Amino acid sequence: MTPAISPVHVGRGDDYEQLTPTAVIVWLVAPLFPELDRMHSIFELRERYTHTLFGDQLTFHVLQLSALCTSPRPTTGYDVIVERWARFLVARDDAELDRLAAEDPTMKIAKQTLDELSQDPAIHRMARRRADAVKLYKKDLAACRAEGKREGKRELLLELLGLRFGTVPPHTRARIEAATPERLDAWAKRVLTAASLDEVLAAET
Numbered sequence: 001m002t003p004a005i006s007p008v009h010v011g012r013g014d015d016y017e018q019l020t021p022t023a024v025i026v027w028l029v030a031p032l033f034p035e036l037d038r039m040h041s042i043f044e045l046r047e048r049y050t051h052t053l054f055g056d057q058l059t060f061h062v063l064q065l066s067a068l069c070t071s072p073r074p075t076t077g078y079d080v081i082v083e084r085w086a087r088f089l090v091a092r093d094d095a096e097l098d099r100l101a102a103e104d105p106t107m108k109i110a111k112q113t114l115d116e117l118s119q120d121p122a123i124h125r126m127a128r129r130r131a132d133a134v135k136l137y138k139k140d141l142a143a144c145r146a147e148g149k150r151e152g153k154r155e156l157l158l159e160l161l162g163l164r165f166g167t168v169p170p171h172t173r174a175r176i177e178a179a180t181p182e183r184l185d186a187w188a189k190r191v192l193t194a195a196s197l198d199e200v201l202a203a204e205t
Contacts, residue, residue, distance in 0.1 A: 025061045027089060032062060039067040040082055065090050146181075153184040160188065165197045175201060 026032075033041065041062045045054035068086050084100060088110060091097050101108040117123045154176055161168050168176075176184070187200055194200040 031064045
């Protein structure tokens with residue numbers, strides 16, 4: 001994401017006309033809007049029914065790299081530049097980068113800069129740290145999702161048990177808190193048919 005932030009600070013009572021337009025540019029590998037087959041989409045603040053523009057102070061430029069191969073061929077110089085940078089970002093090998101460098105002087109500079117950065121040990125360390133941080137973030141996110149799902153199952157089972165058998169004793173609540181998602185599922189299936197709380201939580205044979 002590359003935001004262009006307005007340098008003007010508007011205080012209480014100031015005129016909003018002092019604001020300079022701000023554009024937020026987002027390059028996406030995974031599509032945010034799969035239904036859009038455009039690589040470059042522009043979102044603005046508009047009235048829902050008449051589509052009247054609210055103002056030009058804020059626009060979002062969303063560039064979905066996944067649409068690079070499906071979008072119509074560019075027809076303007078601006079679109080050609082955008083597509084060329086998209087191809088640079090998704091390039092898989094040096095051959096593609098060499099082709100881009102041969103097409104445009106800016107791409108040549110970009111490739112040279114990339115080559116220089118790839119040979120810098122400090123950049124390598126930063127890249128490794130970033131890659132490790134991304135992996136750790138994904139693991140933490142997956143763990144949080146799993147724990148959230150497990151917590152939801154615990155709360156639902158406790159609610160069902162309370163409705164069916166009344167107050168759940170502390171020792172039973174402790175068992176439920178420590179149970180695996182699979183065990184919670186098995187207990188939940190017994191709630192409607194079991195005659196007692198002990199029967200719901202009985203060990204499987």
